[in-house]
Amino acid sequence: MSVDESARQPASALYPPLEPFASGHLDVGEGHRLYWEASGNPDGRPALFLHGGPGGGCHGDHRRLFDPAVYKIVLFDQRGCGRSLPHSELQANDTGRLVADIEALRAMLDVDDWLLLGGSWGAALALAYAQAHPRRVRGLVLRGAFAARRCEIDWLYKDGGASALFPEAWERFVAPVPPAERDDIVAAYHRRLIGADIAGRMEAARTWCAWESELLTLRPRWRRAGAASAAEIALARIEAQYFVNDSFLAEGQLFADAHLIAHTPGVIVQGRYDVVTPARTAHALHRIWPASQLRVVPDAGHATSEPGICAGLVAATDEMRAL
Numbered sequence: 001m002s003v004d005e006s007a008r009q010p011a012s013a014l015y016p017p018l019e020p021f022a023s024g025h026l027d028v029g030e031g032h033r034l035y036w037e038a039s040g041n042p043d044g045r046p047a048l049f050l051h052g053g054p055g056g057g058c059h060g061d062h063r064r065l066f067d068p069a070v071y072k073i074v075l076f077d078q079r080g081c082g083r084s085l086p087h088s089e090l091q092a093n094d095t096g097r098l099v100a101d102i103e104a105l106r107a108m109l110d111v112d113d114w115l116l117l118g119g120s121w122g123a124a125l126a127l128a129y130a131q132a133h134p135r136r137v138r139g140l141v142l143r144g145a146f147a148a149r150r151c152e153i154d155w156l157y158k159d160g161g162a163s164a165l166f167p168e169a170w171e172r173f174v175a176p177v178p179p180a181e182r183d184d185i186v187a188a189y190h191r192r193l194i195g196a197d198i199a200g201r202m203e204a205a206r207t208w209c210a211w212e213s214e215l216l217t218l219r220p221r222w223r224r225a226g227a228a229s230a231a232e233i234a235l236a237r238i239e240a241q242y243f244v245n246d247s248f249l250a251e252g253q254l255f256a257d258a259h260l261i262a263h264t265p266g267v268i269v270q271g272r273y274d275v276v277t278p279a280r281t282a283h284a285l286h287r288i289w290p291a292s293q294l295r296v297v298p299d300a301g302h303a304t305s306e307p308g309i310c311a312g313l314v315a316a317t318d319e320m321r322a323l
Helices: 060-065 095-108 121-132 150-157 167-174 179-193 198-215 230-244 279-288 307-322
Strands: 022-029 032-040 045-050 071-076 114-119 137-143 266-271 292-297
Touching: 022 095, 032 095, 045 060, 045 095, 045 121, 060 071, 060 307, 071 095, 095 121, 114 121, 114 307, 121 137, 137 307, 150 179, 167 179, 167 198, 179 198, 179 230, 198 230, 266 279, 266 307, 279 292, 292 307
Parallel strands: 045 071, 045 114, 114 137, 137 266, 266 292
Antiparallel strands: 022 032, 032 071
């Protein structure tokens, strides 16, 4: 096991833009139809990208993390978000079903095994899938490791964690919640996000996403004003639904089951100043996963768009070509 604080220079880290050669919607039952797409080399080595959130959705730059001459690059929007239908749906939406969805997609595409790349929540989902189906995973590339433990949720949504670094943003986040409800901010927002008051739901979604957005990058970035977008509504509703239910995982499950992927090669790309998923989770995961490498980017936060993070992910998928 080793820790590498170096990262490839970010200039032109992403591969050139490309369009899918195939796409569609996969009916996985219970009313859910998942958007999926494939790009790159139709006969290449299969690679699956797992987006964050939960509820974040994919976009075109995610394809560019992989060498299109080598990989058959598969993206899909998880239940209820992105281009999957129905939008923002919470029913029949949990971690076990997402793991089953990945298996259904693998079977539909006739993939024997594949490389998984997941960031933040996508890292947790990648671990859950790999532990459930270790023979189907050729390797793992994780960004901003997240294991969905209670301490990780509390860091983000209880006073004294990330709020200690961003007190002004925290004040804005908790302001809509009466003091009597602030002992459980996630539950308070969840009630508003599933409530019948449409205007209240939209305001809660906007404020929920604004808090997370403030923490994503090392350097401050522009904050979008105005009403919540459809994507923000899906993200806030699905995140709150998962987090109020402990991500539908037993406490510490992804660490307890790490032995199931002990021999699966993996690279963890972690921003030193990641405030959303602090480096302690990546470090702890690396310690119990013998086949992993931990690469700490010394001048980065959480987001894939951070130059050092982006470069580190592309370098990792390039290295995984040899598997």
